[in-house]
Amino acid sequence: MNLLVDEGAHPRALLALEDGTHFFGRSAGAEGETFGEIVFNTSMVGYQEIVSDPSYAGQLVTLTYPQVGNYGINERDMQADELHLAGLVVHDLCYTPSNWQSVLSLPEFLSSRGVVAIEDVDTRALTLAIREGGAMRAALSTTDLDPESLVARVRASAPISQHNYVADVSCARSHVVGARTASNASERPLRVVAYDCGEKSGIVRRLAAAGCEVTVVPWDTPAADVLASAPDGVFFSNGPGDPQSVPAVVEAVRACLGKVPVFGICLGNQVISLAAGAHIEKLPYGHHGGNEPVMNLLTGKVEITAQNHNYGPVFSTFGPLVPELSDDVSEHPRDLRFWSQRRMAPVVMNKRYGRVRLTHVNLNDGTPEGIQFLDVPAFSLQYHPEAKPGPNDSAYAFAAFARLMRGEQDYLAIDVREGRRF
Numbered sequence: 001m002n003l004l005v006d007e008g009a010h011p012r013a014l015l016a017l018e019d020g021t022h023f024f025g026r027s028a029g030a031e032g033e034t035f036g037e038i039v040f041n042t043s044m045v046g047y048q049e050i051v052s053d054p055s056y057a058g059q060l061v062t063l064t065y066p067q068v069g070n071y072g073i074n075e076r077d078m079q080a081d082e083l084h085l086a087g088l089v090v091h092d093l094c095y096t097p098s099n100w101q102s103v104l105s106l107p108e109f110l111s112s113r114g115v116v117a118i119e120d121v122d123t124r125a126l127t128l129a130i131r132e133g134g135a136m137r138a139a140l141s142t143t144d145l146d147p148e149s150l151v152a153r154v155r156a157s158a159p160i161s162q163h164n165y166v167a168d169v170s171c172a173r174s175h176v177v178g179a180r181t182a183s184n185a186s187e188r189p190l191r192v193v194a195y196d197c198g199e200k201s202g203i204v205r206r207l208a209a210a211g212c213e214v215t216v217v218p219w220d221t222p223a224a225d226v227l228a229s230a231p232d233g234v235f236f237s238n239g240p241g242d243p244q245s246v247p248a249v250v251e252a253v254r255a256c257l258g259k260v261p262v263f264g265i266c267l268g269n270q271v272i273s274l275a276a277g278a279h280i281e282k283l284p285y286g287h288h289g290g291n292e293p294v295m296n297l298l299t300g301k302v303e304i305t306a307q308n309h310n311y312g313p314v315f316s317t318f319g320p321l322v323p324e325l326s327d328d329v330s331e332h333p334r335d336l337r338f339w340s341q342r343r344m345a346p347v348v349m350n351k352r353y354g355r356v357r358l359t360h361v362n363l364n365d366g367t368p369e370g371i372q373f374l375d376v377p378a379f380s381l382q383y384h385p386e387a388k389p390g391p392n393d394s395a396y397a398f399a400a401f402a403r404l405m406r407g408e409q410d411y412l413a414i415d416v417r418e419g420r421r422f
Protein backbone atom coordinates (compact mmCIF):
# COMPACT_ATOMS: atom_id res chain seq x y z
CA MET A 1 0.00 0.00 0.00
CA ASN A 2 1.61 3.22 -1.13
CA LEU A 3 -0.34 6.33 -0.21
CA LEU A 4 1.50 8.48 -2.73
CA VAL A 5 0.45 6.35 -5.69
CA ASP A 6 -2.81 6.48 -7.54
CA GLU A 7 -3.49 2.75 -7.43
CA GLY A 8 -6.07 2.98 -10.19
CA ALA A 9 -3.29 4.05 -12.55
CA HIS A 10 -1.48 0.75 -12.08
CA PRO A 11 -2.98 -2.28 -13.82
CA ARG A 12 -3.28 -5.54 -11.98
CA ALA A 13 -0.57 -8.11 -12.52
CA LEU A 14 -0.34 -11.84 -11.88
CA LEU A 15 2.64 -13.94 -10.81
CA ALA A 16 2.27 -17.70 -11.35
CA LEU A 17 4.66 -20.52 -10.41
CA GLU A 18 4.85 -23.95 -11.99
CA ASP A 19 3.64 -25.64 -8.78
CA GLY A 20 0.37 -23.71 -9.09
CA THR A 21 1.15 -21.05 -6.48
CA HIS A 22 0.07 -17.61 -7.68
CA PHE A 23 -0.07 -14.03 -6.42
CA PHE A 24 -2.04 -11.06 -7.64
CA GLY A 25 -0.47 -7.63 -7.35
CA ARG A 26 -0.04 -4.37 -9.22
CA SER A 27 2.09 -3.73 -12.27
CA ALA A 28 5.17 -1.78 -11.19
CA GLY A 29 7.22 -1.62 -14.39
CA ALA A 30 6.53 -2.18 -18.08
CA GLU A 31 3.26 -3.81 -19.04
CA GLY A 32 3.34 -7.18 -20.76
CA GLU A 33 4.34 -10.71 -19.94
CA THR A 34 7.56 -12.46 -19.03
CA PHE A 35 8.65 -16.03 -18.26
CA GLY A 36 11.68 -17.14 -16.27
CA GLU A 37 13.04 -19.01 -13.28
CA ILE A 38 11.97 -17.47 -9.99
CA VAL A 39 14.62 -16.79 -7.32
CA PHE A 40 14.79 -14.63 -4.22
CA ASN A 41 17.55 -12.25 -3.15
CA THR A 42 17.88 -11.37 0.55
CA SER A 43 20.08 -8.25 0.23
CA MET A 44 18.72 -5.32 2.21
CA VAL A 45 20.23 -2.67 -0.05
CA GLY A 46 21.71 -2.61 -3.53
CA TYR A 47 18.60 -3.16 -5.67
CA GLN A 48 20.15 -1.19 -8.55
CA GLU A 49 23.18 -3.47 -8.71
CA ILE A 50 20.86 -6.50 -8.47
CA VAL A 51 18.50 -5.47 -11.27
CA SER A 52 21.45 -4.56 -13.52
CA ASP A 53 23.43 -7.78 -12.85
CA PRO A 54 23.48 -9.69 -16.20
CA SER A 55 23.62 -13.00 -14.28
CA TYR A 56 19.86 -12.60 -13.73
CA ALA A 57 19.02 -13.04 -17.43
CA GLY A 58 16.24 -15.63 -17.63
CA GLN A 59 15.28 -15.12 -13.97
CA LEU A 60 12.45 -13.38 -12.15
CA VAL A 61 14.00 -11.80 -9.07
CA THR A 62 12.07 -11.50 -5.81
CA LEU A 63 13.52 -8.98 -3.36
CA THR A 64 12.81 -10.08 0.22
CA TYR A 65 13.50 -6.65 1.71
CA PRO A 66 9.98 -5.23 2.10
CA GLN A 67 10.36 -1.71 0.71
CA VAL A 68 12.47 -1.14 -2.35
CA GLY A 69 13.52 1.94 -4.30
CA ASN A 70 13.87 4.55 -1.55
CA TYR A 71 17.15 5.99 -2.78
CA GLY A 72 16.23 5.85 -6.48
CA ILE A 73 18.48 5.01 -9.41
CA ASN A 74 21.85 6.70 -9.93
CA GLU A 75 24.40 6.81 -12.72
CA ARG A 76 27.20 5.01 -10.85
CA ASP A 77 25.85 1.73 -9.58
CA MET A 78 24.88 0.08 -12.88
CA GLN A 79 26.54 -3.31 -13.33
CA ALA A 80 25.80 -3.32 -17.08
CA ASP A 81 24.37 -0.85 -19.61
CA GLU A 82 21.25 -2.90 -20.27
CA LEU A 83 18.89 -4.67 -17.89
CA HIS A 84 18.80 -8.41 -18.53
CA LEU A 85 16.68 -9.80 -15.68
CA ALA A 86 13.39 -11.35 -16.79
CA GLY A 87 11.30 -9.50 -14.21
CA LEU A 88 11.12 -8.11 -10.68
CA VAL A 89 8.86 -8.97 -7.73
CA VAL A 90 8.64 -6.69 -4.69
CA HIS A 91 6.38 -6.08 -1.75
CA ASP A 92 6.32 -2.28 -1.78
CA LEU A 93 7.98 -0.01 -4.34
CA CYS A 94 8.99 3.58 -3.66
CA TYR A 95 7.77 6.14 -6.22
CA THR A 96 9.27 9.18 -4.49
CA PRO A 97 12.95 8.42 -3.91
CA SER A 98 15.18 10.76 -1.99
CA ASN A 99 18.92 10.78 -2.53
CA TRP A 100 21.38 13.33 -3.92
CA GLN A 101 22.57 10.87 -6.57
CA SER A 102 19.12 9.78 -7.71
CA VAL A 103 18.18 10.60 -11.30
CA LEU A 104 15.10 8.37 -11.63
CA SER A 105 12.73 6.29 -9.50
CA LEU A 106 13.04 2.50 -9.69
CA PRO A 107 9.53 2.01 -11.18
CA GLU A 108 10.23 4.67 -13.85
CA PHE A 109 13.53 2.99 -14.59
CA LEU A 110 11.93 -0.46 -14.95
CA SER A 111 9.19 0.91 -17.25
CA SER A 112 11.66 2.81 -19.41
CA ARG A 113 13.81 -0.33 -19.81
CA GLY A 114 10.83 -2.57 -20.61
CA VAL A 115 11.13 -4.72 -17.46
CA VAL A 116 7.86 -6.26 -16.25
CA ALA A 117 7.52 -5.95 -12.47
CA ILE A 118 4.91 -6.60 -9.80
CA GLU A 119 4.37 -5.11 -6.34
CA ASP A 120 1.97 -5.71 -3.47
CA VAL A 121 3.06 -9.34 -3.37
CA ASP A 122 3.47 -11.11 -0.02
CA THR A 123 7.16 -11.74 -0.66
CA ARG A 124 7.52 -13.64 2.63
CA ALA A 125 4.98 -16.25 1.50
CA LEU A 126 6.53 -16.32 -1.97
CA THR A 127 10.03 -16.83 -0.54
CA LEU A 128 8.80 -19.71 1.61
CA ALA A 129 7.20 -21.24 -1.51
CA ILE A 130 10.55 -20.99 -3.36
CA ARG A 131 12.43 -22.45 -0.36
CA GLU A 132 10.02 -25.40 -0.38
CA GLY A 133 9.59 -25.89 -4.12
CA GLY A 134 13.00 -24.70 -5.32
CA ALA A 135 13.85 -22.25 -8.09
CA MET A 136 10.80 -22.95 -10.29
CA ARG A 137 9.66 -21.80 -13.69
CA ALA A 138 7.31 -18.84 -13.32
CA ALA A 139 5.61 -16.04 -15.24
CA LEU A 140 4.62 -12.49 -14.56
CA SER A 141 1.81 -11.00 -16.63
CA THR A 142 -0.30 -7.87 -16.89
CA THR A 143 -2.21 -9.35 -19.83
CA ASP A 144 -3.21 -12.87 -18.68
CA LEU A 145 -4.85 -12.54 -15.28
CA ASP A 146 -6.29 -16.07 -15.25
CA PRO A 147 -4.22 -18.16 -12.80
CA GLU A 148 -5.18 -21.46 -14.40
CA SER A 149 -4.17 -20.27 -17.85
CA LEU A 150 -0.90 -18.67 -16.70
CA VAL A 151 0.14 -21.69 -14.60
CA ALA A 152 -0.54 -23.97 -17.61
CA ARG A 153 1.60 -21.75 -19.84
CA VAL A 154 4.40 -21.72 -17.21
CA ARG A 155 4.33 -25.53 -17.21
CA ALA A 156 4.73 -25.49 -20.99
CA SER A 157 7.67 -23.02 -20.87
CA ALA A 158 11.31 -24.06 -21.36
CA PRO A 159 13.57 -24.47 -18.31
CA ILE A 160 16.47 -22.03 -17.94
CA SER A 161 19.02 -24.74 -18.80
CA GLN A 162 17.76 -24.96 -22.40
CA HIS A 163 18.99 -21.59 -23.53
CA ASN A 164 22.45 -20.02 -23.83
CA TYR A 165 21.83 -16.75 -21.96
CA VAL A 166 25.55 -15.95 -21.97
CA ALA A 167 25.36 -15.34 -25.74
CA ASP A 168 22.53 -12.83 -25.10
CA VAL A 169 24.40 -10.72 -22.54
CA SER A 170 28.08 -10.83 -23.57
CA CYS A 171 29.66 -7.84 -25.32
CA ALA A 172 29.64 -7.71 -29.12
CA ARG A 173 33.29 -6.72 -29.48
CA SER A 174 36.34 -6.46 -27.28
CA HIS A 175 37.26 -3.26 -25.44
CA VAL A 176 39.94 -2.20 -23.01
CA VAL A 177 39.31 -0.92 -19.50
CA GLY A 178 42.45 0.85 -18.33
CA ALA A 179 44.53 0.49 -15.22
CA ARG A 180 44.67 4.20 -14.54
CA THR A 181 43.12 3.70 -11.14
CA ALA A 182 45.89 1.28 -10.16
CA SER A 183 46.84 1.73 -6.54
CA ASN A 184 50.53 1.45 -7.28
CA ALA A 185 51.24 3.46 -10.43
CA SER A 186 54.95 2.59 -10.41
CA GLU A 187 54.25 -1.06 -11.25
CA ARG A 188 53.49 -1.82 -14.90
CA PRO A 189 49.85 -2.74 -15.47
CA LEU A 190 49.07 -6.44 -15.61
CA ARG A 191 47.45 -7.27 -18.93
CA VAL A 192 44.36 -9.33 -18.28
CA VAL A 193 41.94 -10.74 -20.82
CA ALA A 194 38.45 -11.08 -19.32
CA TYR A 195 35.98 -13.47 -20.94
CA ASP A 196 32.71 -11.55 -20.72
CA CYS A 197 29.96 -14.06 -19.97
CA GLY A 198 27.85 -11.24 -18.55
CA GLU A 199 30.52 -9.53 -16.52
CA LYS A 200 29.47 -7.06 -13.83
CA SER A 201 31.17 -3.69 -14.19
CA GLY A 202 32.06 -3.90 -10.48
CA ILE A 203 34.40 -6.80 -11.28
CA VAL A 204 36.15 -4.97 -14.11
CA ARG A 205 36.62 -1.96 -11.84
CA ARG A 206 38.09 -4.10 -9.08
CA LEU A 207 40.52 -5.70 -11.55
CA ALA A 208 41.53 -2.24 -12.78
CA ALA A 209 41.99 -1.04 -9.20
CA ALA A 210 44.25 -4.05 -8.55
CA GLY A 211 46.57 -2.78 -11.30
CA CYS A 212 45.16 -4.59 -14.33
CA GLU A 213 44.59 -3.32 -17.83
CA VAL A 214 41.56 -5.40 -18.74
CA THR A 215 40.74 -6.41 -22.31
CA VAL A 216 37.13 -7.54 -22.12
CA VAL A 217 36.36 -10.05 -24.90
CA PRO A 218 33.15 -11.73 -26.11
CA TRP A 219 32.33 -15.10 -24.52
CA ASP A 220 33.10 -17.07 -27.72
CA THR A 221 36.52 -15.56 -28.45
CA PRO A 222 38.89 -18.39 -29.50
CA ALA A 223 41.44 -19.05 -26.77
CA ALA A 224 44.17 -19.20 -29.43
CA ASP A 225 43.61 -15.49 -30.17
CA VAL A 226 43.70 -14.66 -26.47
CA LEU A 227 46.91 -16.63 -25.87
CA ALA A 228 48.49 -15.08 -28.97
CA SER A 229 48.25 -11.70 -27.26
CA ALA A 230 50.43 -13.10 -24.42
CA PRO A 231 48.38 -11.73 -21.50
CA ASP A 232 49.60 -11.85 -17.90
CA GLY A 233 46.35 -13.55 -16.90
CA VAL A 234 42.92 -14.64 -18.11
CA PHE A 235 39.72 -14.03 -16.16
CA PHE A 236 36.40 -15.89 -16.57
CA SER A 237 33.42 -13.83 -15.45
CA ASN A 238 30.09 -14.35 -13.78
CA GLY A 239 27.13 -14.95 -16.07
CA PRO A 240 23.57 -16.20 -16.43
CA GLY A 241 22.05 -19.63 -16.91
CA ASP A 242 23.40 -23.15 -16.71
CA PRO A 243 27.21 -23.30 -17.10
CA GLN A 244 26.75 -26.52 -19.08
CA SER A 245 25.13 -24.47 -21.85
CA VAL A 246 28.48 -22.82 -22.71
CA PRO A 247 30.86 -25.65 -23.71
CA ALA A 248 32.86 -23.15 -25.81
CA VAL A 249 33.87 -21.31 -22.63
CA VAL A 250 34.82 -24.60 -20.95
CA GLU A 251 37.05 -25.31 -23.98
CA ALA A 252 38.61 -21.85 -23.62
CA VAL A 253 39.38 -22.59 -19.96
CA ARG A 254 41.05 -25.88 -20.98
CA ALA A 255 43.18 -24.06 -23.52
CA CYS A 256 44.30 -21.53 -20.90
CA LEU A 257 44.85 -23.66 -17.78
CA GLY A 258 48.52 -24.36 -17.35
CA LYS A 259 49.55 -21.78 -19.97
CA VAL A 260 48.64 -18.57 -18.19
CA PRO A 261 47.38 -17.57 -14.70
CA VAL A 262 43.60 -17.99 -14.52
CA PHE A 263 40.97 -16.58 -12.15
CA GLY A 264 37.20 -17.11 -12.24
CA ILE A 265 34.17 -15.81 -10.36
CA CYS A 266 30.79 -17.53 -10.08
CA LEU A 267 29.98 -18.83 -13.61
CA GLY A 268 33.76 -18.53 -14.07
CA ASN A 269 34.28 -20.93 -11.16
CA GLN A 270 31.74 -23.29 -12.68
CA VAL A 271 33.34 -23.39 -16.15
CA ILE A 272 36.79 -23.87 -14.58
CA SER A 273 35.36 -26.78 -12.56
CA LEU A 274 33.80 -28.28 -15.70
CA ALA A 275 37.14 -27.93 -17.49
CA ALA A 276 38.68 -30.04 -14.72
CA GLY A 277 35.99 -32.68 -15.30
CA ALA A 278 34.09 -31.94 -12.06
CA HIS A 279 30.30 -32.25 -11.86
CA ILE A 280 28.00 -29.26 -11.49
CA GLU A 281 24.89 -29.60 -9.34
CA LYS A 282 21.86 -27.35 -9.09
CA LEU A 283 21.22 -26.15 -5.54
CA PRO A 284 17.57 -26.26 -4.38
CA TYR A 285 17.08 -22.47 -4.46
CA GLY A 286 20.64 -21.19 -4.71
CA HIS A 287 22.43 -18.46 -2.81
CA HIS A 288 21.34 -14.91 -3.62
CA GLY A 289 22.11 -12.26 -1.05
CA GLY A 290 24.69 -10.23 0.81
CA ASN A 291 25.26 -12.07 4.07
CA GLU A 292 26.43 -15.61 3.28
CA PRO A 293 29.14 -16.73 5.75
CA VAL A 294 32.12 -18.34 4.01
CA MET A 295 35.19 -19.67 5.76
CA ASN A 296 38.52 -19.11 4.06
CA LEU A 297 40.17 -22.41 4.94
CA LEU A 298 43.65 -20.94 4.37
CA THR A 299 43.28 -18.29 7.05
CA GLY A 300 40.48 -19.61 9.27
CA LYS A 301 38.71 -16.29 8.86
CA VAL A 302 35.01 -16.07 8.09
CA GLU A 303 34.04 -13.65 5.34
CA ILE A 304 30.52 -12.31 4.99
CA THR A 305 29.98 -12.58 1.26
CA ALA A 306 27.76 -11.48 -1.60
CA GLN A 307 26.38 -14.38 -3.63
CA ASN A 308 24.24 -14.98 -6.67
CA HIS A 309 24.18 -18.51 -7.99
CA ASN A 310 21.94 -21.54 -8.41
CA TYR A 311 24.61 -23.96 -9.66
CA GLY A 312 27.89 -25.04 -8.13
CA PRO A 313 30.61 -27.69 -8.45
CA VAL A 314 30.62 -30.87 -6.37
CA PHE A 315 34.03 -30.89 -4.69
CA SER A 316 34.35 -34.68 -4.41
CA THR A 317 34.11 -34.98 -8.22
CA PHE A 318 37.43 -33.15 -8.75
CA GLY A 319 39.17 -36.35 -7.67
CA PRO A 320 40.14 -38.51 -4.70
CA LEU A 321 41.48 -36.90 -1.53
CA VAL A 322 45.23 -36.85 -1.07
CA PRO A 323 45.29 -38.25 2.49
CA GLU A 324 48.66 -36.80 3.44
CA LEU A 325 47.41 -33.32 2.44
CA SER A 326 43.96 -33.88 3.96
CA ASP A 327 44.68 -34.89 7.53
CA ASP A 328 44.84 -38.55 6.44
CA VAL A 329 41.12 -38.54 5.64
CA SER A 330 40.60 -40.78 2.60
CA GLU A 331 36.83 -40.49 1.96
CA HIS A 332 35.13 -37.24 1.01
CA PRO A 333 32.82 -36.03 3.78
CA ARG A 334 29.35 -35.11 2.49
CA ASP A 335 29.29 -31.79 4.27
CA LEU A 336 32.32 -29.64 3.60
CA ARG A 337 31.94 -27.81 6.93
CA PHE A 338 33.81 -30.89 8.18
CA TRP A 339 36.97 -29.17 6.96
CA SER A 340 36.24 -25.90 8.74
CA GLN A 341 35.76 -27.85 11.96
CA ARG A 342 38.95 -29.77 11.28
CA ARG A 343 40.75 -26.50 10.59
CA MET A 344 42.22 -27.50 7.26
CA ALA A 345 42.08 -27.05 3.50
CA PRO A 346 41.93 -30.53 1.91
CA VAL A 347 43.61 -31.41 -1.39
CA VAL A 348 42.37 -33.78 -4.10
CA MET A 349 44.16 -35.27 -7.10
CA ASN A 350 42.56 -34.17 -10.36
CA LYS A 351 43.20 -36.30 -13.45
CA ARG A 352 43.85 -33.35 -15.75
CA TYR A 353 45.45 -30.69 -13.61
CA GLY A 354 46.97 -32.38 -10.58
CA ARG A 355 46.39 -31.18 -7.03
CA VAL A 356 43.31 -29.03 -6.31
CA ARG A 357 42.76 -27.50 -2.89
CA LEU A 358 39.42 -26.55 -1.37
CA THR A 359 39.95 -23.00 -0.12
CA HIS A 360 36.48 -21.71 0.82
CA VAL A 361 33.37 -23.33 2.33
CA ASN A 362 29.86 -21.94 2.78
CA LEU A 363 29.05 -22.22 6.48
CA ASN A 364 25.28 -22.19 5.90
CA ASP A 365 25.05 -25.34 3.80
CA GLY A 366 28.58 -26.77 3.54
CA THR A 367 28.95 -26.24 -0.23
CA PRO A 368 32.30 -25.38 -1.86
CA GLU A 369 32.95 -21.67 -2.46
CA GLY A 370 36.53 -21.62 -3.70
CA ILE A 371 39.27 -23.80 -5.16
CA GLN A 372 42.95 -23.39 -5.91
CA PHE A 373 44.99 -25.44 -8.36
CA LEU A 374 48.39 -26.26 -6.89
CA ASP A 375 50.08 -27.55 -10.06
CA VAL A 376 48.80 -24.92 -12.51
CA PRO A 377 48.44 -21.19 -11.70
CA ALA A 378 44.69 -20.83 -11.19
CA PHE A 379 42.03 -20.24 -8.54
CA SER A 380 38.35 -19.45 -8.56
CA LEU A 381 35.51 -18.40 -6.28
CA GLN A 382 31.82 -19.29 -6.41
CA TYR A 383 30.80 -16.14 -4.55
CA HIS A 384 31.27 -12.47 -5.44
CA PRO A 385 34.40 -10.83 -3.95
CA GLU A 386 33.56 -7.59 -5.78
CA ALA A 387 30.31 -7.45 -3.74
CA LYS A 388 28.15 -4.89 -5.66
CA PRO A 389 26.11 -5.06 -3.61
CA GLY A 390 27.53 -6.51 -0.42
CA PRO A 391 30.30 -6.41 2.13
CA ASN A 392 33.93 -5.95 1.09
CA ASP A 393 35.41 -8.77 3.20
CA SER A 394 36.64 -10.71 0.17
CA ALA A 395 38.05 -7.88 -1.96
CA TYR A 396 41.53 -9.35 -1.35
CA ALA A 397 40.77 -11.85 -4.14
CA PHE A 398 41.67 -9.24 -6.78
CA ALA A 399 44.99 -8.50 -5.09
CA ALA A 400 45.51 -12.28 -4.92
CA PHE A 401 45.05 -12.55 -8.71
CA ALA A 402 47.59 -9.75 -9.20
CA ARG A 403 50.02 -11.60 -6.91
CA LEU A 404 49.44 -14.83 -8.83
CA MET A 405 50.24 -13.04 -12.10
CA ARG A 406 53.40 -11.64 -10.53
CA GLY A 407 54.44 -15.19 -9.67
CA GLU A 408 54.12 -14.98 -5.87
CA GLN A 409 53.91 -18.32 -4.08
CA ASP A 410 51.37 -17.86 -1.29
CA TYR A 411 49.28 -15.49 -3.37
CA LEU A 412 45.87 -16.53 -2.06
CA ALA A 413 46.64 -17.21 1.57
CA ILE A 414 47.16 -13.56 2.20
CA ASP A 415 47.70 -14.04 5.90
CA VAL A 416 48.07 -17.78 5.92
CA ARG A 417 50.11 -19.27 8.72
CA GLU A 418 53.00 -21.55 8.03
CA GLY A 419 51.99 -25.13 7.32
CA ARG A 420 48.70 -26.76 6.59
CA ARG A 421 46.83 -25.97 9.79
CA PHE A 422 45.65 -22.67 11.13
Ligand SMILES: NC(=O)CC[C@H](N)C(=O)O
Pocket residue numbers: 055237238239240241242243265266267268308309310311312
Ligand atom coordinates in the same frame (compact mmCIF):
# COMPACT_ATOMS: atom_id res chain seq x y z
N1 LIG B 1 26.40 -14.93 -10.87
C1 LIG B 1 26.71 -15.95 -11.64
O1 LIG B 1 27.74 -15.99 -12.31
C2 LIG B 1 25.71 -17.08 -11.69
C3 LIG B 1 26.22 -18.33 -12.36
C4 LIG B 1 25.11 -19.27 -12.79
N2 LIG B 1 24.27 -18.64 -13.75
C5 LIG B 1 24.33 -19.77 -11.60
O2 LIG B 1 23.17 -19.51 -11.46
O3 LIG B 1 24.85 -20.44 -10.76
